[in-house]
Amino acid sequence: LMAARNDLFVHMGVKKIEIITALRIIIKKDPLAIVASQILPSIEKEEEVTISDLSDLLLLKILGYRHFLLNDSMCHKKEVFDEVMHVWGEFMEQVRKHEEALRRKNSYKSASKSK
Numbered sequence: 001l002m003a004a005r006n007d008l009f010v011h012m013g014v015k016k017i018e019i020i021t022a023l024r025i026i027i028k029k030d031p032l033a034i035v036a037s038q039i040l041p042s043i044e045k046e047e048e049v050t051i052s053d054l055s056d057l058l059l060l061k062i063l064g065y066r067h068f069l070l071n072d073s074m075c076h077k078k079e080v081f082d083e084v085m086h087v088w089g090e091f092m093e094q095v096r097k098h099e100e101a102l103r104r105k106n107s108y109k110s111a112s113k114s115k
Contacts, residue, residue, distance in 0.1 A: 036069035
């Protein structure tokens with residue numbers, strides 16, 4: 001299953017604000033669903049990554065998406081593709097560190113409660 005976000009957004013009509021709900025339903029129905037469209041669009045335009053790009057990725061990760069499909073145009077230019085992969089790697093490292101810190105914090109709280 002694929003959440004093609006642009007297509008989904010267009011077809012939502014006046015209920016565009018419910019895009020998050022729709023994305024949540026898709027990943028609930030298929031935990032291996034792929035999310036596509038507008039992944040790191042600033043880099044696609046050969047600009048620097050933006051806070052909107054990173055916030056968008058984080059939201060998709062929080063919703064449970066683990067498979068992302070890049071736009072064709074990102075893969076045609078080596079320098080654009082390399083930048084996307086660099087940003088992706090840095091982003092995933094930050095997510096990993098954050099998740100690790102949360103696990104430690106929760107582990108500490110559990111240990112404190114059991115004393």
